Amino acid sequence: MVDRMRQAQLDEWGGPEVLHVVDDAAVPEAYPGHLLLETISIGLNPVDWKTRAGSGVADQLPASRPLVLGWDIAGTVVATGHDSTGFEVGDTVFGMAGFPGLGNAYADYVAVRAIDVAHAPTDVDPAELAGTPMVSLTAWQALFAIAELVAGQKVLIHGGAGGVGHMAVQFAVNAGATVFATAGPSDQQFVTELGASPIDYTKGDFADHIDKVDLVLDTIGGKVFTRSLDVIADGGRIVTTPDPSQLDIARRRGIRADWVFVHPDQAQLTEIAALQSAGKIHTRIDRRFTLAEIAEAHAYGEQGRAHGKIVVTPR
Template sequence: MKAIILKDFGGVENLVSAEIPVPTIADDEVLVKLKAISINPVDVKTRSGKGVAGLIKDESPIILGWDISGEITEVGADVTGFKPGDEVFAMIDFPKTGKAYAEYVKAKANELALKPAGVSHEEAAAATLAALTAWQAFHSNAPVNPGDRVLIHATSGGVGHYAVQIAKHLGAYVIATSSAANRDFVLGLGADEHIDYKAQPFETATNNIDFVLDTIGGEYIDRSLQVMKKGGTIISIVSGMNETVTPKANALGINGHNTRVKPNAENMATIAGLLQKGIIKSHISKVFPFEQMAEAHLQLESGRTVGKVVLVF
């Protein structure tokens, strides 16, 4: 089968095409013929030697990718609930090697959900890691409740644009940051207020925040804490922020946590339901043929992607 392997950590020139064997599945796994995959900032960071590179550096070959949508062609002996021909989507084996940059992947059955019939493979593949991240963040140590004032950063991005929609579904009042160029897009997602972070510091434009979803890290954590209520919650999804966010937040009487998304079939099924009902929608910035993986990475690295980048087979 065709695959794109990472021959070394570094630039996009290290993403090279190869022919490799179709995976052999274990008893608790299924084989999926992929129709679409999506990529995320963690793909780009890992390719460059950051992200989760340390967890996969000893794999041979290294094949990136975690966001899939496709059709099951084979099921393991212990698998129930799925059969060949089922269309499924998921975030697989994160943060290890999902190996989604290939025509076929093996996946644990307990990470999959059925793809809604009215949702395309492109839309489903987009709504895996990113939507799952937002859902799990809002249902973490201190979940979002109806009426909460929720501040979400970088709301025109992959995680951010799902986060706005999910927070509104949960009954929150959403304050969203992005550039002015994406104001209409973000408000169209359902945000109640928009702050152009380039025009003014967000901490001068809002206050009394119950919940912050931080997708940026660094100084954004300190600045976000300035506008929060005591007893509120800040969740950072940026790797390595746990030693920063938790003590700083706790010192102010705020719950602070750093989280990493985890594969979860039940959560994926919930996201499937939200997609099917139109409660959340995937905004796809650009679709590339699978062979143009390097171009897709460059698009994501540009910082000008609104929503998601998807590749099709």
């Protein structure tokens, strides 16, 4: 077992250039309740580059420097701490480490809380696994833990081709809902293949192309949130990911409204893993980078052009 590793660090908030890779960082220990993972792949999310720039969950992180960002990870267990029940050396796991605190995932080795990860299906690409946790847990918690989605309901999902959106479409379809999803012209076919009826948001008001629905999952916010209120049936609800400040607008109209802030959940990840293994859901991977290219990966993500998830592999 090596005692030094590569790690992408930052010493200040700023642009992608503040990320720098060192090759002599100490390999962490597997403390009680923790696992030490050898990283297979790391998933990036908008919160990664937002936090690097000083927003996102920057206010949740310690003031000490350097910091190591990154939360979504797939890896192989190389050591187990005391009370890491259910995991053994050699297991492949995936999860969302420590969010919204430090995840430290931008590294060759990562110590994670055992409760933050789940056994990975052996028949799924590790890159897909690493791209799954944050977006899938956000979608799962919004649809099932908060909105209590059931078969037969009608659902509108905004940003149906995005990270959270494309997972939410698949979950809702698999649950027996009738699903509509907004997407750009180039993603109409993709959304259709996921099982939703696509709505091209570039062709006028989306609300003109849909009847009343039981649930709206809003991943956009702003005017999209407020316009969505007009398509919610009596007794329906809206769940939003970007901005809790808008909830009162809906509630004043008698519409149930909630904000989802994702949290790690091993049981939910285990259910998601089973769906992946059964081929019922897939995570769309847009582009892969190496750890040495972490700054480039952030710069690409900030452009907002990714069709699916960005993943980073150690080499």
